[in-house]
Amino acid sequence: MRLRxxxxxxxxxxxxxxxxxxLGMKLIATEQEAVQTRMVKVFEEHLRDSxxxxxxxxxxxxxxxxxxxxxxxxxxxxLEPDHPLVKQIVVTxxxxxxxxxxxxxxxxxxxxxxxxxxxxxxxxREETFGLIDGIISDYKLAVSAQENEFYEKWxxxxxxxxxxxxxxxxxxxxxxxxxxxxxxxxxxxxxxALPAKAAEEYALxxxxxxxxxNNTVIYRFGSFDPVNKKDLPVMFRSLSSPMxxxxxxxxxxxxxxxxxxxxxxxxxxxxxxIGVMITGFVLLLSxxxxxxxxxxxQRLSFVNQVSHELKTPLTNIRMYAELLEENLDxxxxxxEKRHLNVIGEESRRxxxxxxxxxxxxxxxQKKLNLEPAPGDLIEVVESTVQTFLPALKQAGISExxxxxxxxxxxxxxxxxxxxxxxxxLSNVEKYASEGEKILIQLNEVNGKHQLxxxxxxxxxxxxxxxxxxxxxxxxxxxxxxxSTGTGIGLTIARSLARRMGGDLIYDxxxxxxGACFKLMLNPEKTGP
Amino acid sequence: xxxxxxxxxxxxxxxxxxxxxxEGYSVLHASDGAVALETWRREQPDIICLDVMMPKRSGYDxxxxxxxxxxxxxxxxxxxxxxxxxxxxxxEFGADDYIIKPFGVREVIARIRAVTRRCFAQKSEENNxxxxxxxxxxxxxxEPAQLRATRNGSPMNLSLRDIQFLxxxxxxxxxxxxxxxxxxxxxxxxxxxxxxxxxxxxxxxxKRIEVDPKNxxxxxxxxxVGYRYDP
Numbered sequence: 001m002r003l004r005x006x007x008x009x010x011x012x013x014x015x016x017x018x019x020x021x022x023l024g025m026k027l028i029a030t031e032q033e034a035v036q037t038r039m040v041k042v043f044e045e046h047l048r049d050s051x052x053x054x055x056x057x058x059x060x061x062x063x064x065x066x067x068x069x070x071x072x073x074x075x076x077x078x079l080e081p082d083h084p085l086v087k088q089i090v091v092t093x094x095x096x097x098x099x100x101x102x103x104x105x106x107x108x109x110x111x112x113x114x115x116x117x118x119x120x121x122x123x124x125r126e127e128t129f130g131l132i133d134g135i136i137s138d139y140k141l142a143v144s145a146q147e148n149e150f151y152e153k154w155x156x157x158x159x160x161x162x163x164x165x166x167x168x169x170x171x172x173x174x175x176x177x178x179x180x181x182x183x184x185x186x187x188x189x190x191x192x193a194l195p196a197k198a199a200e201e202y203a204l205x206x207x208x209x210x211x212x213x214n215n216t217v218i219y220r221f222g223s224f225d226p227v228n229k230k231d232l233p234v235m236f237r238s239l240s241s242p243m244x245x246x247x248x249x250x251x252x253x254x255x256x257x258x259x260x261x262x263x264x265x266x267x268x269x270x271x272x273x274i275g276v277m278i279t280g281f282v283l284l285l286s287x288x289x290x291x292x293x294x295x296x297x298q299r300l301s302f303v304n305q306v307s308h309e310l311k312t313p314l315t316n317i318r319m320y321a322e323l324l325e326e327n328l329d330x331x332x333x334x335x336e337k338r339h340l341n342v343i344g345e346e347s348r349r350x351x352x353x354x355x356x357x358x359x360x361x362x363x364x365q366k367k368l369n370l371e372p373a374p375g376d377l378i379e380v381v382e383s384t385v386q387t388f389l390p391a392l393k394q395a396g397i398s399e400x401x402x403x404x405x406x407x408x409x410x411x412x413x414x415x416x417x418x419x420x421x422x423x424x425l426s427n428v429e430k431y432a433s434e435g436e437k438i439l440i441q442l443n444e445v446n447g448k449h450q451l452x453x454x455x456x457x458x459x460x461x462x463x464x465x466x467x468x469x470x471x472x473x474x475x476x477x478x479x480x481x482x483s484t485g486t487g488i489g490l491t492i493a494r495s496l497a498r499r500m501g502g503d504l505i506y507d508x509x510x511x512x513x514g515a516c517f518k519l520m521l522n523p524e525k526t527g528p
Numbered sequence: 529x530x531x532x533x534x535x536x537x538x539x540x541x542x543x544x545x546x547x548x549x550x551e552g553y554s555v556l557h558a559s560d561g562a563v564a565l566e567t568w569r570r571e572q573p574d575i576i577c578l579d580v581m582m583p584k585r586s587g588y589d590x591x592x593x594x595x596x597x598x599x600x601x602x603x604x605x606x607x608x609x610x611x612x613x614x615x616x617x618x619x620e621f622g623a624d625d626y627i628i629k630p631f632g633v634r635e636v637i638a639r640i641r642a643v644t645r646r647c648f649a650q651k652s653e654e655n656n657x658x659x660x661x662x663x664x665x666x667x668x669x670x671e672p673a674q675l676r677a678t679r680n681g682s683p684m685n686l687s688l689r690d691i692q693f694l695x696x697x698x699x700x701x702x703x704x705x706x707x708x709x710x711x712x713x714x715x716x717x718x719x720x721x722x723x724x725x726x727x728x729x730x731x732x733x734x735k736r737i738e739v740d741p742k743n744x745x746x747x748x749x750x751x752x753v754g755y756r757y758d759p
Contacts, residue, residue: 307608311608311629311630312537312540312608312629314629314630315537315540315608315629315630315631316537316539316540316543317630318630318631318632319540319543319544319547319630319631319632319633320539320543322632322633322634323543323546323547323633326633326732327728347630351630
């Protein structure tokens with residue numbers, strides 16, 4: 001089988017499978033996209049809820065600190081505040097002048113002082129106040145119309161290595177209270193608000209990390225444990241003020257993230273397996289077909305080889321007999337001429353036998369090719385009879401009459417008709433020579449061109465009319481049978497007739513002596 | 529005219545050679561496809577007869593190669609392969625005719641004469657060393673290019689050898705031509721004279737052109753010498 005056909009067969013099977021696989025993957029991808037969209041919403045909801053929990057805590061603490069401020073009387077501001085989140089309090093007037101603590105305040109060693117305030121009390125007080133001034137002035141300049149938004153809010157303060165969290169409140173008196181917040185305490189309260197296990201209600205193993213601006217993990221929660229430290233989070237969320245320096249990083253198993261990868265792998269393996277199976281099937285099929293073709297070719301080659309091997313010596317016999325006849329024409333005696341004639345006739349008979357066998361073989365292999373075309377049937381009839389005349393005369397047939405009443409051309413293959421007529425004449429020579437006469441009539445019957453072949457021999461016994469057309473059937477099959485033959489002549493003749501669009505029949509109703517065969521062929525179509 | 533016969537069966541090859549020599553052709557032999565190609569290139573024959581199934585190179589291959597080198601030289605396939613496709617393949621390769629084994633002598637002669645006529649139509653008179661102009665000898669009109677003569681409109685097919693004979697006699701009216709002269713002019717100077725061969729050819733010629741071959745009027749016998757044409 002040609003490579004091109006093999007490839008075509010593979011594609012014929014493979015393309016539908018690949019198309020179905022692609023559609024399946026597409027469907028899965030679409031489905032997975034929907035799942036991922038839902039997953040994203042779940043993740044977003046989880047992080048939002050976590051932030052909300054923390055913001056609620058902040059809101060509560062804001063209120064708590066705010067209430068604490070309300071309780072402090074201006075002149076009784078404790079150096080060590082007794083609010084759990086407030087480390088130190090600073091009070092300024094509305095223009096930023098420091099009211100508390102008093103700059104001349106003597107620090108007792110037992111008092112706990114916020115380090116930043118300690119510096120201002122010692123050496124950095126100007127700088128510290130400068131920063132506080134800066135914060136206040138910045139806010140005043142930026143949002144002068146809405147300054148209230150900056151009070152009762154959390155603010156960050158950065159100075160080199162120091163940083164801090166402040167809560168500011170504007171009192172009724174117009175003074176501003178700054179509370180330095182214990183970030184550690186606040187952090188722990190915020191973290192306490194986070195769930196220990198994330199999204200249990202979603203039945204998803206996740207890992208949420210609370211991370212600061214230096215990517216240091218402040219806290220993590222969730223049942224999933226990222227194995228690879230280089231894994232990136234599937235989602236992150238920056239938190240709002242005053243937690244803007246923190247963010248949530250969310251981690252999830254990759255199977256949640258790319259389930260299609262697993263399915264794609266399965267599909268790919270399936271596709272490859274199917275592809276291999278189809279390829280194997282096609283190769284096996286082509287191997288079988290190649291073997292069949294090889295065997296058919298060998299059979300045909302055998303037929304051709306036998307044909308060549310038989311025809312070559314036959315060619316020599318016939319050619320040299322004719323050469324001898326021509327060379328010695330004037331010198332031969334009658335008996336010698338007859339001898340040569342016998343050689344020639346027998347070689348022609350052998351040639352016809354070989355042709356019959358080959359035709360029979362080709363017919364069996366459906367390789368018999370005929371080319372029917374319009375022509376004058378009488379020409380082939382006359383030339384064939386002429387060829388057989390010497391043999392017929394030798395067999396005792398003295399008269400061959402040909403009557404032609406056809407007026408139009410007949411559609412036939414000359415070699416085919418020659419072989420049909422040759423078989424009929426050969427049968428007469430074998431079986432009906434005592435009749436001494438043959439009549440061949442050509443006429444039109446019921447729209448067909450009919451060749452009627454009549455001999456005056458013993459005819460076909462009743463009951464054997466159909467048998468004579470079957471292969472290998474002879475009227476006498478015994479070794480003692482008078483006549484010879486292979487029993488395939490009429491089989492071939494009928495087959496040839498039918499291949500030309502006609503038929504060969506035996507007419508049992510013929511009342512005369514001998515056998516009547518009728519060869520029906522089609523007339524040439526003329527006109528519209 | 530030279531004819532190359534390429535056939536692996538020696539008997540067929542020699543039988544064909546004899547038929548062709550009798551027709552008036554000089555014959556070249558090849559027993560396989562390779563020798564056929566070598567002979568073609570060396571001798572440049574006028575007509576080529578190729579068997580299809582030959583050793584070394586098939587007739588199809590040889591035909592294809594010859595066609596590439598000379599698209600005009602007549603090529604006949606002689607083969608036992610009778611399938612329609614075999615003939616079609618043969619013609620596709622460039623053959624001019626296809627003769628199927630077993631063939632009769634007359635069939636070969638008829639086909640080779642048809643090819644020769646086509647050959648004459650292609651080649652010029654000088655290349656043929658033959659007078660292709662029609663002429664009259666006795667009461668027959670000879671058409672060398674058609675390998676034919678007519679008497680009162682009735683055609684007679686002639687071989688190349690016949691034409692060579694008649695041309696020789698027509699050019700030498702009234703002159704008794706001896707055997708060596710006839711052999712030299714018709715067969716060529718290298719041919720070994722064989723008296724019986726000449727007589728057989730004359731006998732065949734008379735059967736074709738004489739009204740009464742036993743009482744010839746055109747090619748008459750000159751006993752002890754040879755033959756003569758008396759106008």
